[in-house]
Amino acid sequence: GATASGSVQWNGRELIGLPPETPIGALTITDFLDVSGRSRMQTEILPQLQTKGTWEDRLVLRHFRTAEPVPLWSRGFLIRNPETGEIDAVATVSRDVRQQDAFEKALRASEERFR
Numbered sequence: 001g002a003t004a005s006g007s008v009q010w011n012g013r014e015l016i017g018l019p020p021e022t023p024i025g026a027l028t029i030t031d032f033l034d035v036s037g038r039s040r041m042q043t044e045i046l047p048q049l050q051t052k053g054t055w056e057d058r059l060v061l062r063h064f065r066t067a068e069p070v071p072l073w074s075r076g077f078l079i080r081n082p083e084t085g086e087i088d089a090v091a092t093v094s095r096d097v098r099q100q101d102a103f104e105k106a107l108r109a110s111e112e113r114f115r
Helices: 036-050 100-113
Strands: 054-062 069-079 087-096
Touching: 036 054, 036 069, 069 100
Parallel strands: none
Antiparallel strands: 054 069, 069 087
C-alpha cells in the first residue's frame, strides 16, 4: 500500500527482490511497476480508485534485482481518515500468480498436443 503522498509500505520484499537495507519509505508505487503498469496506474487504476474506491485486476511488478516481471492479482482500495474523509492511503491485497500462469500455459500446451 501507499500513503496519500505516495510513500510505500510493503511486506513482500523477497517477492520483488528488494534488499532489506533499501529504505522503503523513499519509494513510490511506480517504482515497483513495470512500464505498462506505470501507464495503467495513471490512466486506469488511480482514476478508478478515486471514483469507485476500489480496483481489482492483474498487475505486473518488476523484480528489483533481475527486472523480471512479477505478475500479481491485486485488489486496491482506499483508506480514508475517519474524521475528515480525506484519503490517507491506498492499500492492496495481492497474490503472486506466476505458478498459476505456468500451470495454465502447460495445460494449454497439453490440450494442443491432443487435438
